[in-house]
Amino acid sequence: MTPNISENRPVIRQLDDAAINRIAAGEVVERPASAVKELVENAIDAGAQRITIDVADGGKTLIRVTDDGCGIAGPDLPLAMSRHATSKIDGTDLLNIHTFGFRGEALPSLGAVARLNITSRVPEDAAFEMNVDGGDIGKVRPAALTSGTVITLRDLFFATPARLKFLRTDRAENQAISDIVKRLAMAEPFVRFELRDVGGDSPRTTFRAEAETGDMFDALHGRLATVLGREFADNSLKIDAEREGLHLTGYAALPTYSRGSAVAQYLFVNGRPVRDKLLAGALRGAYFDFLSRDRHPAAALFLDCDPTLVDVNVHPAKSEVRFRDPGLARGLIVSALRHALAEAGHRASSTVAGATLGAMQPEQTGARVYQMDRPSLGARTAAYQAQAPGFSEMAQDFSGHVVQPEYVPEPAPEDLPLGTARGQVHENYIIAQTATGMVIVDQHAAHERLVYEKLKRQMAENGVATQGLLIPEIVELSDGDCARLLEVADDLARFGLGIEPFGGGAIAVRETPAILGEVNARAMILDILDELADAGSSNMVQARVEAILSRVACHGSIRSGRWMRAEEMNALLREMEATPHSGQCNHGRPTYVELKLADIERLFGRT
Ligand SMILES: Nc1ncnc2c1ncn2[C@@H]1O[C@H](COP(=O)(O)OP(=O)(O)O)[C@@H](O)[C@H]1O
Ligand SMILES: [Mg+2]
Incomplete structure (x- = not known):
């Protein structure tokens, strides 16, 4: 006999709609930003061209979304507010969905956890509104509105105090709202978006994107x-x-x-x-x-x-x-x-030139923020150097190693994106003149990249040299892991890792990439499996091979501090132009920065 059956037998009840909606709201509306997302998506689905989002106190006290979309007819308002009612699908094909919404859950969920007012107007009809207050459904009444739909949510989660407790600071909630609005704005470039904080004394626009045109x-x-x-x-x-x-x-x-x-x-x-x-x-x-x-x-x-x-x-x-x-x-x-x-190809980001300019203008106020790594001290020193009048003579005094321009026949600089070498400073930076400005090249970084690309090319042409294992290494795995690994066996083989099924959930590793030397095959296989699980595919072997190539390249390339003749410098520039990926070194740093004449003129206050 279990004691808790006779007297306290559980009673099975059908929950009422308000309770059901409140439970559903737990999933659909996690925080103010999710309410914003649902309302803005509805506006987009309604074909709106202009969407305005007003929030106060991180969306906790007020969220209002105004659109100029198709609107909802007065008699349909109660339906729009009821659960699983939607105009977007008919339920026959859940795999063929072209709108943001289709579950018919957002409006009833929001009405269940907040004080909601919906005011809407369809063309050639009057405007109507209705309230839903923590699940209490009000009556449809005539209202004033020229077109579209306005949905106002006050006191989000007042009906579910537990959820209220989990909200973060206004700042964090505002951040999440802004993030959602920006994502939707990226998805819909032809729609105008405006996000305003109306909590303070005067409304403040925190994000605005005008409607874009063109293709x-x-x-x-x-x-x-x-x-x-x-x-x-x-x-x-x-x-x-x-x-x-x-x-x-x-x-x-x-x-x-x-x-x-x-x-x-x-x-x-x-x-x-x-x-x-x-x-x-x-x-x-x-x-x-x-x-x-x-x-x-x-x-x-x-x-x-x-x-x-x-x-x-x-x-x-x-x-x-x-x-x-x-x-x-x-x-x-x-x-x-x-x-x-x-x-x-060799294109590097203009951000780099921007950062260099910033470094050259220490007095500049309102500093711009760059996401790039700062250029190295060396690059900045070179930049200062270039700024000095008659810099080649001056630089000569400083380092004593500047190569004076030699009078080699010059091709028209406009044909050469990286220009013609004019000199080398601090034994590592090539200064070249281009049709529209100047370029400073980090010779070591550039050369390292060229060697690396060449090694990779060779590898692609001749394949990866492998080294057969005298005794294949057997790695015991689950059947699932085995199958997943064998699916990518061809890719692995291209980079020199030869594997075969060994039966009974085991894999035999027969050869490994020679360039890696002695490898722990088992550890490598497990790493590859992790990456497969994590990312759906693995370029672990390729990455390791290329990491070694990169190290080889670093040692095989011109060190900084090596003096170069004009022909050598020009040859390096030409090779950079012809080589893919030469705009950055193997660590994502730029191999060169370009300053346009206009930038240089800006430095000297000429514009
Ligand atoms: N801003 C709006 N403009 C026009 N119709 C709307 C708007 N918001 C909601 N609706 C109507 O209300 C219905 C229910 O909305 P919702 O609960 O978000 O479900 P869903 O978007 O999944 O259909 C929508 O299918 C749509 O017909
Ligand atoms: Mg919706």
Whole structure:
């Protein structure tokens, strides 16, 4: 006999709608920013061209979203506020979804946890409004509004005090709201967005993006300049690639424009901002050979495909997606980005020139913030040097090692992006004149990159030399891990790691890349499995081989401190122009900076 059955037999009850909605709200509306997300997505789905978001106290006391979309007819207001009522799907095909919304949950959930007013007007009809107050549904009444919809939420979570306790500071909530609005603004460049903080004495616009025009890429480029900054827009490469029904577009930053953390990485799947670790992994794969571990690439990428190839219905907030073939998506991102980076060739970010200019103008106020590593002290010294009048003579006095320009026949400088060498300072910096300004090259970094690219090219042509193991190393794994590893066996073989099934959940490692010398095969296999689990694919072996090449390159290249003749310097410049990825060294630092004549004139206050 269990004692708690007879008297306290549990009673099964059907919960009322208000309770159900409050429970659902727990998933859909986690914090003020999620309410903002739902309301703004509804406005976008309604075809709005202008969306204004007002918040007070981090959205805790007030969130109001105003749009000029299609509106809701008065008699439909109660339906819009009821659960699982939506105009966006008919329920027959959950895999074919083209709108942000489709679950019909947001409005009833918000009405259950806050004081909601919805006022709306459809064309050729009067405006109506209704209130829902912590789940208490009011009556539809006539209202005043010229067009579109205004939804006002006051006292979010007043009906669920437990949730209220979990809210962070106003500042943190404002930050999250701003982040959501910016992501949606990137997704919809043709729509005007304005975010205002109306909590203080006078309303303050904290973010505004005017509607962009032009074709899709122009509009996106303009919008990214507004959201991520001019610097990003000026230093990013257009991405446009397609593979097996998957289309990737967007912009990715040059390696020399990198960030200290993964803050500027945005992925949109079929127009929907998503947070997916697929992107972080793919970006790491695309840039791994340009950036040191502590630097992170920046990109805004849009993956579009037939809606049936991706499931967005994984989570009520729909910020996670599930691809039918994640490997395909990842592969497309990696190859498209690597291709774009290769095409960019020797281009380094203009941020670098900006930072150099900043360093040359110590008195400048309102310092600009650069995401780049600061140029080395050496680069700055060289920059000061170049600033001095008659610098070649002066520099001669300082170092005694400046090469005077030699009178070699000069090709027209406009044909040469990196110009003609005019001299070398501090035995490491080549100063070259270009058609539109001047270039300062870090000869060691540049040469190291050239040697590295050459080694890689050789490796691609001749394959990776392998070293067969006398006795194959047997690594015991689970059947699943074995299968996952064997799926990528061909890729691993290309980089010199030869594996075979050994039966019974084991793998035999038969050969390893010769350049790595003695390797702990078991540890390497386990690392590869971790990376596969983490990122969906692994370039561990490739990364290790390339890391060694990079070290070889470093030793095989011209050290700084070596005096160079004019022909040598010009030859280096020409080779840089012809070599992909030569704009940055193996650690993501620039190999050269360019100062436009206009920049130089600005330095001297001539403009
Ligand atoms: N800003 C708006 N403009 C026009 N119609 C709206 C707006 N917001 C909501 N609606 C209508 O209310 C319905 C319910 O909204 P919601 O609860 O967010 O569910 P969903 O967006 O998943 O359909 C929508 O399907 C839409 O018809
Ligand atoms: Mg919705």
